[in-house]
Amino acid sequence: DQQVKQNSPSLSVQEGRISILNCDYTNSMFDYFLWYKKYPAEGPTFLISISSIKDKNEDGRFTVFLNKSAKHLSLHIVPSQPGDSAVYFCAASALQGGSEKLVFGKGTKLTVNP
Amino acid sequence: DTEVTQTPKHLVMGMTNKKSLKCEQHMGHRAMYWYKQKAKKPPELMFVYSYEKLSINESVPSRFSPECPNSSLLNLHLHALQPEDSALYLCASSQWQGYEQYFGPGTRLTVT
Numbered sequence: 001d002q003q004v005k006q007n008s009p010s011l012s013v014q015e016g017r018i019s020i021l022n023c024d025y026t027n028s029m030f031d032y033f034l035w036y037k038k039y040p041a042e043g044p045t046f047l048i049s050i051s052s053i054k055d056k057n058e059d060g061r062f063t064v065f066l067n068k069s070a071k072h073l074s075l076h077i078v079p080s081q082p083g084d085s086a087v088y089f090c091a092a093s094a095l096q097g098g099s100e101k102l103v104f105g106k107g108t109k110l111t112v113n114p
Numbered sequence: 115d116t117e118v119t120q121t122p123k124h125l126v127m128g129m130t131n132k133k134s135l136k137c138e139q140h141m142g143h144r145a146m147y148w149y150k151q152k153a154k155k156p157p158e159l160m161f162v163y164s165y166e167k168l169s170i171n172e173s174v175p176s177r178f179s180p181e182c183p184n185s186s187l188l189n190l191h192l193h194a195l196q197p198e199d200s201a202l203y204l205c206a207s208s209q210w211q212g213y214e215q216y217f218g219p220g221t222r223l224t225v226t
Contacts, residue, residue: 034214043118043204043217044157089156095213101170102215104156 003027004092006105013112019077021108023090026071030092034102035064035075038087047088048075080112117141118218120205126224129195135221137188137205145169146188147215148180149204157204157217163188164210195225 005024013019021035031052036044050057050064050073057064063076077084090105118139127133137146145164149157162170163182171180177199179191188205202222206215 032213036217041202041220041222043120043206043220046214046216049214093213101159101162106156107154 002106003030004090004103004105006088006090006108008108009106010109010111013080013110015082015112015114016079019075019080019084019110019112021075021077021088021090021110023073023075023105024071025073025092027092027094027103028071029094030103032093032095033064033066033073034091034093035062036089036091036104037084038089038107044089077110080110082112082114085110085112118205118207118216120203120218120221122221123219124222124224126226127192127195128226129197131195132191132193134192135190135203135205135223137190137218138186139207139216140186141207141209141216142185143207143209143216144185145208145210145215146182147206147208148178148188148190149206149217151202151204151220161190192223195223197225200224 034049035047038044048059048062048064050066066073087107087109089107091102121136148160151157160174161180166182177194181189202220204220205218208215
């Protein structure tokens with residue numbers, strides 16, 4: 001049972017344009033969402049998070065949007081740079097439910113072409 | 115300092131060997147985690163320590179034995195592993211459980 005879904009295994013974008021990575025979740029107990037970026041043979045790097053009491057969080061070129069009614073979140077990268085090419089994982093946890101676990105999606109491989 | 119360090123970076127071991135993976139953080143985080151990651155898959159949680167006590171064991175085989183000697187250190191003792199245990203082993207820490215976790219670079223383990 002996949003509680004966090006990233007339905008696009010890959011995405012290719014031109015440098016300077018916007019990258020939009022999508023994530024859907026099924027567990028309504030999830031109240032904290034995170035995005036991680038991972039290069040090959042390295043550990044995931046935390047990018048940005050959002051609590052369910054918000055619908056948007058911005059940090060530099062990265063913005064995460066949360067639509068609770070649709071159980072959907074997205075990560076926008078503007079402008080995209082070749083160094084952004086990596087696998088992006090969406091993750092969720094249920095803090096109010098006392099869950100210590102992060103549930104990860106399967107990842108989306110982003111390629112930013114120069 | 116948001117660094118989690120892991121040693122060794124690479125490890126090759128036979129099925130009869132005993133080895134240990136080490137993880138260290140100096141961010142004052144009170145939760146530490148071990149994950150296993152296979153190629154093209156998301157990280158898979160193995161163990162969670164909270165305040166140096168084992169909080170979660172995700173039904174991991176007993177050939178993997180975690181240890182948390184103090185709030186900054188986390189070990190994973192390996193014994194009698196199988197070739198299918200070959201993977202990237204990631205350590206992570208967070209201020210408290212469930213919040214953003216900071217990952218180390220991982221140990222690439224190969225079991226021959």
